[in-house]
Amino acid sequence: MRFGALLASACALACSAESRPVITKTTLPPGIAASVAGELVEARTVARIASARGLERSLARELAIRDALFAVAVRAMPERADAVAVAERTNLARLLVEGIEKDAENLGPATDAELGELTAERWTEFDRPPSARTTHAVVLVKKPEDDAPARALAEQLATALRGITASAEFIERAKAFPAAPLELRAERLSPVTSDGRMWEPSARPGTKFPTLDLDFARGALALALPGDQSPVVKSAFGYHVILLDERIEERRTSLDERRTLLHGDLVSRRAKKILDDTVARVRQRTPVEVTRAADSLTELVLGTP
Numbered sequence: 691m692r693f694g695a696l697l698a699s700a701c702a703l704a705c706s707a708e709s710r711p712v713i714t715k716t717t718l719p720p721g722i723a724a725s726v727a728g729e730l731v732e733a734r735t736v737a738r739i740a741s742a743r744g745l746e747r748s749l750a751r752e753l754a755i756r757d758a759l760f761a762v763a764v765r766a767m768p769e770r771a772d773a774v775a776v777a778e779r780t781n782l783a784r785l786l787v788e789g790i791e792k793d794a795e796n797l798g799p800a801t802d803a804e805l806g807e808l809t810a811e812r813w814t815e816f817d818r819p820p821s822a823r824t825t826h827a828v829v830l831v832k833k834p835e836d837d838a839p840a841r842a843l844a845e846q847l848a849t850a851l852r853g854i855t856a857s858a859e860f861i862e863r864a865k866a867f868p869a870a871p872l873e874l875r876a877e878r879l880s881p882v883t884s885d886g887r888m889w890e891p892s893a894r895p896g897t898k899f900p901t902l903d904l905d906f907a908r909g910a911l912a913l914a915l916p917g918d919q920s921p922v923v924k925s926a927f928g929y930h931v932i933l934l935d936e937r938i939e940e941r942r943t944s945l946d947e948r949r950t951l952l953h954g955d956l957v958s959r960r961a962k963k964i965l966d967d968t969v970a971r972v973r974q975r976t977p978v979e980v981t982r983a984a985d986s987l988t989e990l991v992l993g994t995p
Contacts (some may be wrong), residue, residue: 723751726758743788765863787961790968794960800949807832808952808959811896814889816943816951821881821889822910825857827864830873830928840872844922844929847874851931855917860933881938884911913937 718724724731731754740750800808809816812819827847829840847867854860864876880890880899886907888899909923913934920932943951 710841718753722757724757724758727762729758729762731755731758747899761899790961791957793964794957800952800956801943804953804959805945805948808955812952812955813887814891815894815895815941816948818889818941819883819885819887820911820940821883821938822913822934823879823881823938824910824913825860825876825878825933825935826906826910826926826930827851827867827874827876828925828930829869831876832873836872838951841922841924841929843869843872843874844931848919848922848931851933852919854919854933857933857935864931878935881936882907882910884908903927906932910934 708837721733722730723733723736731751736747736751736754739745739753740747743753744752745753779830793813797927829844829847831840847864850867851860851863854863861876861878864874867874879902882888882902884907886901888902890899893899903925906923906925909920909930910932913920913932914937916934916936918934920930920934923930923932
């Protein structure tokens, strides 16, 4: 929570040019850590904050003073009669979130199952097989009788494209190749693994990508060097000629490395589950019933004849 910004806004509204806070020095009573405009911050409150959050006393005292400043500033807002209640609910929400995060941490190290789930979602970062970025031209097979002529056309296309190593030229030459009445497409693809998973280095972690036909993926991974061209490869869509643009090495991390690198994600996921379970229990104890008999109920309340 951006508590500092909220505190600054409240103080700015509360402390007008005509009414600036007066800072004085005084001796505090025993057991009092600070006094903020008459709002006393007890030493035992500071101790509880330090213990609960694992902080040094000085930092815990600073947090307690900020809370007191916030409370004083909010109470000084005449135009916001409900501001105190809002501030109290906000503070309680913050404490709830902090408590849930602590509970999630206290569940201990990540289990193998938890790591497996997170790794499966972020496999491009932590468990990525060797990949190939390719450009391809495909003669589509839309009906069974297209199969033989499509293969023959793809063989002719492979011969015409042999020796071309640049992706842009490969696409241009393929698109100019006469294919009618069949359909021919040419494009550059994102990297693909041998099991057909596509991915993109610039994508956000956890982004979901489509999968490619396995025969195509294996044909792409069979190419060794950039500029290599495949023989004609049959897939569920038709007959391909594949140009290798780039080989990308695998990226693997050990279980211990993942346990460290994914710790923050793990705590967030555990905390969300705890929160969801808590909300579900509260809703179960306090069921909400929706009725469609709104008109008849309104008549009963209003006494409509």
